[in-house]
Amino acid sequence: MTTADPISPVGNDSRELFARVQRLGLFGLLASWSEIASEPWLERLVTLEEHERKRRSLERRLKSARIGAFKPMADFDWAWPKRIDREALDDLFSLRFVEEGINAVLLGPNGVGKTMILRNLAHQATLRGHTVHFTTASGMLAELAAQESSAALSRRLRRYCQPKLLCVDEVGYLSYNSRYADLLFEVVTRRYDEPRSILLSTNKPFAEWSQVFPHAACVVTLIDRLVHRAEIVDIEADSYRLKEAKERAAKRAATRVTRRRAAG
Template identity: 60%
Template sequence: MKNLEGLHARAKALRLHGLLAHWSEAVAEPALAKAGAWVEQMLDWEEQERARRSLERRLQDAHIGRFKAVCDFDWTWPKRCDRATFEALMSLDFLKDATNAVLVGPNGVGKTTLARNLAHQALIHGHTVLFTNAGQLLGDLAALDSDSALRRRLRYYAAPALLLIDEVGYLSYSNRHADLLFELISRRYEQKSTVVTTNRPFAEWRDVFPNAACVVSMVDRLMHNAEIVAIDGESYRVKEARERAEQRAKQRRGGK
């Protein structure tokens, strides 16, 4: 009977109202054990299919894109990389506290790859995620003419449990862009976790948002209790391009 109570609770959680309405028939004697096994199998299928469809939907909505799995990441390439801090982030404990994370380092050292792995990890553990780059995010918000449309779009970016903003610092932005980013970060502050990748230390963010009065407050909210993953080294893309060029040159020499 205890097992049937557990099955009934699962059916209720899945809102299988038809099954619940005929519950006594579904588990009726004399074939109670057989009926119970059938109901359990059906609940397993329903839970698995709903979990699959939920993950598929959240993956689509997250816009992570293609990425190299962290198991293939070359940790020996950067001159400096706080691997322990990143692996702690992959446990997703920071989401429980609604704290932030910042991945900082020069171009091509793997910040975006690591951020996408973090996004994927959150997704497969049932969290809502949105991945965007700073230019797309701020361009999207700044293009809105009406206050109501802007409020709706801010709610869209503020809603996910994890928001990842890639490539802050690669372009310079106006005061309006700075105000919009500050508004978004403020809405998420101590409510939801935000991850930022940047090629600029926070001391240089005034160059990213020149003359913006909100930069100090923006950085303060991002940095409060945030985990910082510092990466330093030569661009991995440059390394790969150099290796491909060397390989092609070697093949050409071999073909002569």
């Protein structure tokens, strides 16, 4: 487009607004630019359109991510774990690992907050504009294994390979046959080659993954590709869920004692 073109913007402010209209693809406005460029309502109209598209985009990404309900990190009890690298977790929440296409692994026993952290990271990545998909290991592998044709499997694999961030929760809670191991290997390999990030939680050290996928020949290579470019956060703690259950039981017992005393 030359400066002689009747719809060319004039002035820095007009050029910026013109570029915004181009990005939005508002071709009716572009076609009439020479007539409407100086209208006082134009920038407000463009701003409203930008905000609405961002809102709808976020709504679509949140629905597609399937994160589910979760407690915010403000509720996380940092004093409870015996060992946790808070700086490493803070770094994960910067989401640099997603932008760099590297993986992150949360390792620790049951009930120490791995899923809570995973869901919060998935939510923050979605808010930041990334495409995200959250799943449990058992849910993903069962869905992939249920596909009856190579075409159907290929379509399902795209669901887990296309998002910028794939969050896989609860690896190690169940054991799987070689077919399931091969499917996880396929997902990890495809994302490794892109590269696209995997955020994964497990209660099993990698040395014990042979128990999760017994008789699977691909386990060593699977782990190698998963951790080659990965941040690993090891959480050492007793079960926080068990702690909360004991506290609730103690509170109920105290309430019953108070009622008995009041009745007596």
